Amino acid sequence: MKPFLPLLLLLLLYSLLTSCALASKCPKDCSCSSPDSIICFARLGKTVPSKVPTSTKNLYVFQNGIEALKQDDFIGLENLEMLDLSQNKLTELPDRVFEPLSSLRNLDLSNNRITHISQESFAGLELLERLYLHSNTIKSIHPAAFDGLEQLLELKLQGNGLTTMPTLKMPHLLLLDLRFNKIPLPSPDGLRTPKLESLKLGGLGLRTLDDTLLSGFKNLHELDISNNQLNAFPPVLQEARGLVILSLAGNPMSPLNWKDFENFKELQELDISNLSLQNLPENMTQLFPHLKKLTVAENPFNCLCSLAWFPGWLRNQQIVLGRKEETRCHFPPRNAGKVLERLGHRDFGCPTRTVIPVSTVKTTTLAPSLITTLHITTHGVQPVKPSEAFNAETDSYAQPPIPATPSSSPDLDMRRNGCPSNICLNGGTCRLNYQNHFECTCPQWTSGRYCENEEDLALFENVSTPKILWVGEINAQMVTSSSILLDLYRYIEMRPYIRGVKLTYSNLSGLDKRPKQLNIPASYPEYTLRGLLPNSTYFICASPLGEPSDVDSVCIEAQTSDQQVFSGRVEEPQLTTMLVPAVAILLLLVLVAVAVGVACFMRRKKTHLELYCDPSQLELDGVKVGLDNGALPTKQPEVSSSTAAMQNGCLDYEAPLIANNMSSLKPS
CATH class of the missing domain: 2.10.25.10 (Laminin)
Structure with a gap:
């Protein structure tokens, strides 16, 4: 053991010296976890940090409040390969500002305030492979702005204000994202990208697709034409038989003709959300034998027996249902609002x-008939x-x-x-x-x-089924009286640029309405708010981390329960607590009925006349108070066949459906 002590001390001394050396070379307010990577997150500064070591390969300077760039900021950084300037306040890119970065391969300028791309904004970046410009306010791009970027593999321009697109001469481009702009459909001559694999044209307001658009793409695997104005299945898609991912969501093309999908045998992911679909074909396995993910959210499904196969099919084929909390039934009323995937076979009314x-017909003894x-x-x-x-x-x-x-x-x-x-x-x-x-x-x-x-089953319905609240991009599931489970998956998925989510919540029911804040990383699509007050309404907002609360904020209201919600059966003590007052009230009604019947009988005997009781006799104190206080449930629109009419003297009324409405009675 002793010979190893000097070696251990030398290693410890080396690590201390290395960490001290890294700390001495690390820019102010930044973190240098490795010799070639520097992270400057939420740093208070309007300029790029100075004194960056020349050996740095990865520089992350996001959410710093940087307002302007100059060429001197990058002199000496010839080895830099990754530069992240996202979530800052840049409004313009000076000409040749990135020219010193001759080895740069990844440039992220997303979520800034850039309005224009000039001809020489990216001059000198001959090796650039990924350029992210999404979520800016870009309205114009010079026709020759991308001419020198022949090695580019990915170009993201979604979420801007573009009205025209320059001709793209990129022989190696694999991904092009143009979603949510105001540009018309690109022509085949405008997209000279023969190796393109992923094309995203969602939210452009397209009414048709050019028949020649997809003819030049021999390797196209992903196509997104969601949220357009396509009123029919585009015939040009029949030529894209090699598609693996297809999104048609949010187009007014319902009802779908499922014969149009017969050529998509290689499809692995399909999004047909918000197409006003009411049913799905039972031969989905034959249509899409390799399907791995299906998204059918925001459709008004008729959850009848014809759709009972769907939940079991998902489980048997091990298919992931995207946005499952937003995939709900619309009809019939007993299933309205329920999550489709969670329904059992009998819930469909089969x-x-x-x-x-x-x-064995002649030898088998059948069950006795029902009492009738x-x-x-x-x-x-x-x-x-x-x-x-x-x-x-x-x-x-x-x-x-x-x-x-x-x-x-x-x-x-x-x-x-x-x-x-x-x-x-x-x-x-x-x-x-x-x-x-x-x-x-x-x-x-x-x-x-x-x-x-x-x-x-109605006795346990309100206890076993958690309350789901869905609004827009976040939803909340009430799990206990002191916690709320938040589903942030869709909010984070639609904002791939964010590094985290800021949650702001306040109690609208209590005296203290001061908002509280929590910061969670983007890798947490679900988060549970704990330590809440029971039977209270909370106002919850989600916004990108580092931005003001009113920027890109999505809010919902969610209410905690006034008692513990159980996932299974109701505990015996709670059921007993509800039965005791209910049985007492029922006995009181029986006694009142007997008393009124006896009174009528005595009156009839005394006068020797045929008399009828006044219905106002039900306005006795005991019965009237019980009805006013809501102790008895209101009469159901459809009376159960098990409800017996009670004849007592001249009093004729229906027994209250206490057994069928236990969930509406609160414990005393």
């Missing part, structure tokens, strides 16, 4: 699938047990068995199903009765003519 083997007021006649139909409702091997509907001979049991004479498609909801089974009228056999947790009323 009928129960029944299979009875033909070979109708007597089973020789034409009655015997319902099938739930355990026999579905066959995993065939995954299909079964036809009721037909007796082989008239000598078969007449009570088991089942006719072939002539019911309308999907008439029974929530997994109910349709059948024909002896009067040739269809009836629905409902599961135990549903009721109604069409099994439309959910009874027992």
